[in-house]
Amino acid sequence: MAVVNRTPDSFYDRGATFALDRAVDAALHAERLGADWVDIGGVPFGRGPHVSTAEEIDRTVPVVAAIVAASDVVVSVDTNNARVARAAIEAGASVINDTSGLGDPDMASVIAASHAHLVITHSVGPPRAEKPAAHFGDVVREVRRFLEERVERAEAAGIRRDRIIIDPGHDLDKNTLHSLEITRRLGELTSLGLPVLAAVSNKDFIGESIGREQGHRLAGSIAAMVACIERGARIVRMHDVAATVDAVRMVENILGLRHPVRLEHNMHPTSNV
Template identity: 75%
Template sequence: MAVVNRTPDSFHDAGATFALDAAVARAVQAADLGARWVDVGGVPFGRGPAVSTSAEIDRVVPLISAIAARRPDVVISVDTHSAAVAREAVAAGASVVNDTSGLADPQMAAVVAETGVHIVITHSVGPPRQEKPAAHFTDVVAEVRRFLLGRIHRAQAAGIPRERIIIDPGHDLDKNTLHSLEITRRLGEIASLGLPLLVAVSHKDFIGESIDRPRGERLAGTLAAMTACIWQGARIVRMHDVQAAVDAARMTEAMLGMRPPVRVIHNTHPTRNV
């Protein structure tokens, strides 16, 4: 899953794809490099000034329409916690709602059920864009797992079939570095819920704090975290550096026996033994 944000204050690219043309170009490039999925966002999760629903719609809907027209072969998701934005995004061509608030909007589940799209249910604590207390969990994995189970039941009760639900433990969302590392180590406990598992670890602060690297210098740490997550059951990885991530993901899949090598030549012919 490639990330394309139409925001002036995104934590990683700092507004590099805020302009519509730049965002469309980034999405097309990501698909060309092997991304099967493009996640479009108009409001960052982290604290900052409020963005109105109409402004968020103005940011994401034209981008979704353009991607759908240029690359109909890729999955498009909208990263939003607003049911009103989700409805407009689906009408424009999104087939997944990536809800980082975990169904906080009481209308979100109904919109997803009505429109027949998939939903990513993410663990977070409290509303996005607001200052919150220091993160605290007695057992972060157990609490994340319990939250996700509750939201899965809420989604199904609203009419969303289980096969259209994806889960995300929410690395760094209202969690400190120790919490995100614990989730990564024990990700299998989240995968055991039996639903497709998405992880969003790309360039996050738990990586920077673990290896002492500022933003912009976290690619190696990001790929290590991504690989560990795939090994433990993640099947969708939300990444900024598409080419490097595709190569690392495919190599991990090959090691796990999920993907055959492109070719097998080494030491298969007596004149080529090395």
């Protein structure tokens, strides 16, 4: 999952793809580099100025429509607003990436009335708000309970289980030790039997772990991503598409999920193995 932020205050690109044409170009370029889908965001999760529903729709829906018109790549929209989700689905988005985990009481019904998939992410309290320091007794157990409850809520609203993806929410209302623990014990979440999305790219837990500022976290991001894949994550949300695609394909080869592109080294000309 490639990331395209149509925001002026993204923590990663600082507004580099805020212009409509640059956002669309970035999404199509990500597809050419090997991304399976692109995730369009109109409002960062972290604290910051309020963005109205109308403004969020203006930021995301034209990007979705332009990508869908030009490509078959899967398009998701990163939003916790049911009205934005409805408009995005109408424009052609096939996944809603809800970082609030159904915080909007209307979100589940909007998804249920469509054919879209839903990413349910663990977070605590409303996005964009100032919050106290993160505290958990056992972060993995508490994240698991939250995800189980929200999945039940989604199914009760009429969303089929095969349309639900879960995300433990690395760094979302969590400190670095929490995110490392989630990564280490990700198998306790993949055991729920739902596809797990790992969104670790360039996050603060990586920067704090290796002492790297933003813009210098690619190696750490890929290492964290690989650890998540080895523990069962099957969707990874990453910024650096080319490097990520190579890393993912190598891990898939090691795990036996993909066949090598070619076999030449020390191979007998007539060998089938």
